[in-house]
Amino acid sequence: MSCCFSLIFRDPPCHTIQPLDRLSWETGQGSRPPPAQLHAPKYGFNQSCHLEFCWGRRCKQAYYDWSENVPFSHHETKILRVETREVEYKIKTTWDSLQVMHTPVTIKFKPGDQGLVMEVSSLFFDDPPAPSGKPGEPFDGLWDYEVVESFFLNSATRNYLEVELCPHGQHLVLLLSGGDCLEKGLALAFKADINGGIWNGTAIIPWNYFPPGIDKMNSYAIHGSGIGRTYEALYPIPREEIEEGQGPNFHRLEYFEDFSLKEIMGDDWNQPPSDLWP
Structure with a gap:
C-alpha cells in the first residue's frame, strides 16, 4: 500500500536541496516505514544526507545513501540504503485520549552496541519534589x-520490560509477565539534566533485559500531585472504551502497538539471547 508522510532535510549536504512537499513509500503488510522504494519528483540528490520522516505520533530519522549520483526523474524509483536509524515518538494524549496542553514529551530510540539507547526530552514540571534516592541508582x-x-x-508470551526514567536521575527497571513483577531494580546506565525548564535524559537499556520476540510497545509520562496528577500515554485507551470510575492503568497490554527492534537496528540484526527470561 502507499502511505503519505512529511519529510524534512536535516543536515548538510541536504540543505542545498529543494524541499519536497510530499513523498510516498511502498510497503507490505503492517505500518513499518522505509527501507522501501521512495518515489520522488525530479529534484537532484547528491550522494547522501540525513532525513526525517514523520507519520502520526512517530518520526524516524535516517542517514540515506543513493547508490548512483544521478537526479531522480519523474517516473524513476530509487532503492535507498539505510545506514543508521532512530525512531522518535511524541506523547500527545492523556491515558484517556485527551490532548495534552503542553509541549509533548519526546522519546527517541537509537541503536547502541550494548543495548537500546533511549533518549527523553520533556518539560520539567518539578512536581512532585525529587525522590530521596541517589541519582543514577534504582528507586x-x-x-x-x-x-x-x-x-x-512480547504479545504472545505477555512478557515485558518496563523502564522508568526520572528527571532527577533515578531510574527503575522491571521485568514482568502478564502484569506480575518477576524482577525489579536492575542496574541501568542513565544520566539526566535539568536546564531552563526542560529535562533531558539518556539511558542504555541492555539487550538481555528485553524479552525475546518484542513486537509491541507503549510509553507514558506522569507528573503533578493530588488532583493535579496527570497521566499521559503514547497509545491511550479510546474514550468510547473507558468505563465509569476507571482510572489510569499502564499495564493494559491490549492497547500497546506495533514495535520492532529491527526497525532501529537493521533488518540483519538479531536480538542477543538473555539469561533473565525463560
Missing part, C-alpha cells in the same frame, strides 16, 4: 514521582 516506587516510562512487550 522503588518511582512511578509516584515525575517520570517517563517505556514498556516493551
